[in-house]
Amino acid sequence: MTIMDKTPVYLMPGLAASSLIFERIVLPVDSFELFFLEWEIPLNTESLLDYAKRMTVKIKHPNPVLIGVSFGGILVQEMARCIPVKKVIIISSVKTNLEFPRRMKMAKTTKAYKLIPMSLILNLENLAKFSFGKKVNQRLQLYEKFLSVRDIHYLDWAIEQVILWERTVVDDNVVHIHGDADDVFPIKYISNCIVVKGGTHIMILNKYKWLNANLPALINK
Secondary structure, three states, X not given: OOHHXXXXXXXXXXXXXXXXXXXXXXXXXXXXXXXXXXXXXXXXXXXXXXXXXXXXXXXXXXXXXXEEEOHHHHHHHHHOOOOOOOEEEEEOOOOOHHHOOHHHHXXXXXXHHHHOOHHHHOOHHHHHHHHHOOOOOOOHHHHHHHEOOOOHHHHHHHHHHHHOOOOOOOOOOEEEEEEOOOOOOOHHHOOOOEEXXXXXXXHHHHOHHHHHHHHHHHHHO
16 A cells, blocks of 8 residues: 555544644554644634634645544534545544533523633643543643643633534534543433443543554444
């Protein structure tokens, strides 16, 4: 197989995270080539779809596979509206806003998300809990490595884009992988997904063996 025959796989991290969260993801090098996307600081009043269009400029291959984690999973679904893709795979994410937990739906109704003091979230421990879930342990030195985006404008924008995401119709071509112990997007609100037993919101880090074993077949299915 030549380099041209390899399937290009672009990976998008979760909210505030860097592509280092994918450091344990290893796919067969004779079949796949991995490319790592990073968050850009949003432009003023930039919509999620416009941001997604801007991110597609980083895609250098036709018909790529897009893999996104958490908010990155929402973003790659929007990117797939802008360019032809072979497949979209989301991990620890949602397919529509109907899969949001009640607290997120309530935050949209009450606009409570506007009251979150971003300066407090910039504290690493709070940012780790916000991005990875309440059950995240206290290995803050480890999470400092993964949480690279600490720009207040980005955090304000990102939280608002998640809460106000308008998609209500599932794209049937999206492959959804979800842990049954995810405390950010609880499994009870999620439908039609591949369930990973014991998988938390950070299973990209601690269920990487399952992902490495199963992603090739899911990509090629």
